[in-house]
Amino acid sequence: MARHQFALLSLAAIAILSSFWFLVDVLGVATQRSKAFGVSTFETRFDEFRKTIQPHAVYGYISDNSPNDPSALAEFHLTQYTLAPAIIKPSRTEELVIVNYHSKQLDGRLLMANHLAPFRDFGNGVALAKPEPTRTRKAR
């Protein structure tokens, strides 16, 4: 009987103690979570632009993240998630291109490097740009 009780209690105790341990982790993350990055923050940034979105629209996308930055891909995914049902392509040749930037003001050099002309700045690091005319012709 004692060995059966021990077997049962050891399994249950491991489960309960592990739960406690993980719960401490979860609550730690929940209380210390940085608000700088996340779906809600991203959606707030895109609030103004989201109001103009129409279904079936297609936008290009560039950002000032360096290509090796691990958050670059996550931010692209966040942009798509935020702006659905528009389709966002990692391309600079669409009629309108979303510019996701992190500086206080949109850096003109970023647009020039991508052969884009500014179209509208929504603030909060979100702007729309258009391909420069020569670039558009090439794309077509």
Add this chain to the structure above:
Amino acid sequence: MTLLCLIAIWLGGFGLVRWMFPQPLRWSLHNISLFSLGVGTGAGVASCLYFLTLILAGPGYAPLASVAGAALVISLAPGLFAQPKAPALNWAEGSAIPWYLTALFVLAMALAVTMFVGAVTASPHGDEAAWSIWNLRARFLFRAGPFWRDAFSSDLSWTHLDYPLLVPGLIALCWKLANQESTDAPIAIAFLFALGTTGVLVGALGALRGKVYALLAGTLLLGTASFIALSAALYGDVPLSFYILATLALLCLQDRYPDNLSFCTLAGLMAGFAAWSRNEGAFFVVAVIVARVVALFRFHQRAAIVPQLIRILAGLAAPLAVFITFKLRLAGPNEYLSQPASLILKHLIDIGRWILTAEGMVIVLFNFGRFLIPIILALALYWYLVRFRVDARDRAGLATAGIALSLTLAAQLLTDILYLANLPLEVNTSFERILVQLWPAALLMFFLASGPLQLVAPKPPEKGSRDKKTGKAVRQTR
């Protein structure tokens, strides 16, 4: 409103399973099991109907509300008015229940709920793979109106266009009926599936082995941090684990009640929903059919093979038809199947990939569940102390579960070895998820095979009492 929709879906599922297994409406193991099975049944049926309405009548509110309302009435009415008939699932006789086991189970449930709430409060949209795949698709289905097919645009190929629609379809259905988009829907769906999985495990083991095993397995499942974490991450793995568990539990119950083939029909339905929840579920469908035939053949129940298979296929037919329609009409190309044969062959003969996979699986087995002590060692200790003793009635069910889980795992690992370009990344990030899909069913198997637990000293027979079997007076000895 979103939550009301989900409750209606749950009740619809309950009505359907109660129609198959009617018993009086009161607090009982039978009804706990039906309510738990109702989670997956309601979710699966609602999601399939949503998909069919979408492709046949478009995304308008009126056709969808009509279909949903009609389905609720059709599934609930016969279920509620069905006259009770056998079999009734009751707690199997077993050792007396020590008070602390019930307390530990309640504590484990409270901790799991707190963990879940903490995690979804921190990330209400779930983890990246959840919002960038499942919730994104739900947003397209809900927000795009007549352009809902944009959800499967080739420009979104990174969102895995071939993933089935049980979870996104259900989320979009709730949003559509509530006419409101909120994170409540995916969170509540995830919670219901976690709760339902626990309920099915406790219900099935309670009926097959008794309360001690049921509560112990439930405590262990609720104490599996990665099960709760993946559930709160809003992934599709916990719904798949629900359907795998439900299918195998129903087949085990079928062996206890061989005259009522409704268990097989419902098992087939659950297996079909497994395929509709994730692509890995399609492996499971094939595996469980093969496993059932082999198990019945091996344990000399050959006469039962054809009738059981017919019932399983009957249950499987509708969700499988929806799954195939989705694959043929909407789903994008499977990224694996589009790979050249030469590359697959190169992967096949690369011994390093096999070793990496085996090594990764061993490591995950020891780290699984974020337990403080490797759970595989704890289970080994339990086995050493209690041993296994399989009831002859459970052999076919146990063999079915063992073969089906092994084949499903093998198929998933083989797919990784043959097709994945970045295998080390998969080993590090996905092996735990794969095990979580199989974990509830593995717990069912383990405790179904467990030897008898003697936890409380048996009460001495009362003076003058009679032996139940022989009817003779019991003489007390000192």
